[in-house]
Amino acid sequence: MRESETGEIRGLTIFADMDDAAFARLCRAAYVQTFPPQVELFAEGEPSDFLHILVAGQVELCAHWNGRETVMEIVRPVSSFILAATIRDAPFLMSARTVEKSRLILLPSQDVRNVFDTDGAFARALVRELAGCYRGVVKSSKNLKLRNGIERLANYLIRQQDLAGGAPSFVLPVEKRKIAALLGMTPENFSRALRLLGEYGVTNDGMTITIADRKSLVRLAKPVRMIDDPEI
Amino acid sequence: MRESETGEIRGLTIFADMDDAAFARLCRAAYVQTFPPQVELFAEGEPSDFLHILVAGQVELCAHWNGRETVMEIVRPVSSFILAATIRDAPFLMSARTVEKSRLILLPSQDVRNVFDTDGAFARALVRELAGCYRGVVKSSKNLKLRNGIERLANYLIRQQDLAGGAPSFVLPVEKRKIAALLGMTPENFSRALRLLGEYGVTNDGMTITIADRKSLVRLAKPVRMIDDPEI
DNA sequence: CGACCGATTGATGATGCTCAATAAGTGTGG
DNA sequence: CCACACTTATTGAGCATCATCAATCGGTCG
Known part of the structure; x- marks a missing residue:
């Protein structure tokens, strides 16, 4: 080397x-x-x-x-x-x-x-x-056992937005089907869950996600330090 | 001390x-x-x-x-x-x-x-x-994501039988509701799953479990080294 | 005995999966 | 450049799994 x-x-x-x-x-x-x-x-x-x-x-x-x-x-x-x-x-x-x-x-x-x-x-x-x-x-195991699919997706999106710098729009890092598997759901349910998050200001176009109303999404996701803070 | x-x-x-x-x-x-x-x-x-x-x-x-x-x-x-x-x-x-x-x-x-x-x-x-x-x-996370409730319970019982020395009958180490939570299910579903395992030779009396036909249970549980072997 | 707690069972609803069909996107080779 | 094959994403329908609520049974303990 x-x-x-x-x-x-x-x-x-x-x-x-x-x-x-x-x-x-x-x-x-x-x-x-x-x-x-x-x-x-x-x-x-x-x-x-x-x-x-x-x-x-x-x-x-x-x-x-x-x-x-x-x-x-x-x-x-x-x-x-x-x-x-x-x-x-x-x-x-x-x-x-x-x-x-x-x-x-x-x-x-x-x-x-x-x-x-x-x-x-x-x-x-x-x-x-x-x-x-x-x-x-x-933390990942707590996420799986304590939250349902939509809650996991909501928290995942919030986390990704932070990783991407915090702008309202960002691009998913990998194929949706892989994210679905990571979050413990099928691609079909991932798709439906993403649509349901429309109620909370989330829209998507291909791999690009836009979070119009982050506060609303956070109210649903309820992120907590002991699950979602990567630093702790 | x-x-x-x-x-x-x-x-x-x-x-x-x-x-x-x-x-x-x-x-x-x-x-x-x-x-x-x-x-x-x-x-x-x-x-x-x-x-x-x-x-x-x-x-x-x-x-x-x-x-x-x-x-x-x-x-x-x-x-x-x-x-x-x-x-x-x-x-x-x-x-x-x-x-x-x-x-x-x-x-x-x-x-x-x-x-x-x-x-x-x-x-x-x-x-x-x-x-x-x-x-x-x-391993625990793989268990949660890849198996459903009955499969997790079946594998848990096999493992507990081994821990208890291998005899057909053994006593659960803690309350059923706690085992249920450990396995990611509700007490109610734990109870029903245990009953369904009757088809595979599992009976219970209070905290005592009896596995009459271990082979049959293993066929359902499909334990594998990379999830169930505590030594690896 | 009576209060309490856990286990069990049934009924019902929510959540999630499977299968199938379609649309949309990607890459390949002609 | 286009046609084609292939994969992914999406959507719907039906089914399996799982959770919730409620009621009952049985054991424990003061």
């Missing part, structure tokens, strides 16, 4: 505090690779040979059972994913697929574990990172 | 590899406390002042939104809980309530973070622990 590429990930919180030697050791055997859209990076159940870091593009993490499929998470740059599997040397719980053309850095899991075993700063950074991941999944 | 009590938690994987001095530092300001049933230990949103370790009894972790409540997890001894909040010095995402008379060890979160900052072995142990917690929630 060249220096221009290592620089792209050096600033990640999991690497920030580690010393240069340890970071170099991590990067020595790393791959940088660009994938086209719709490529399966790995599948549920496979051994976790690499810690993945998404540098550009988008990746979906999905899960399967008995012929059904759901989207668990949509990863956006720059961030690592499947850290837990790497650390525990355990099989992936989720499959990963590129949503669009994506550039990834792959760190051999064995190297990550070696550095983790010897570099205390890295270990501490991983604890904070994993604690954050854990809390993220807990 | 007396030595007889520290011994109860010294064997936990998160403490196993740390040296005695660091462990002593952790325990110096620790409390040991016994709580009656139905006591709220802490509430969602409060600062996480103590890392909790359940030594005896049972504790439920629950979550609330807009007047609704759900059970996220039922903790059984000996295990720590809300580790992620402690590490990140963040508010609790879940409330905790004793289910039955319970004995807890409370380690001041500040001490945990101090030792964590200086003891590499402890930091590494926490990484492994948190990675395991993360994977647990991911």
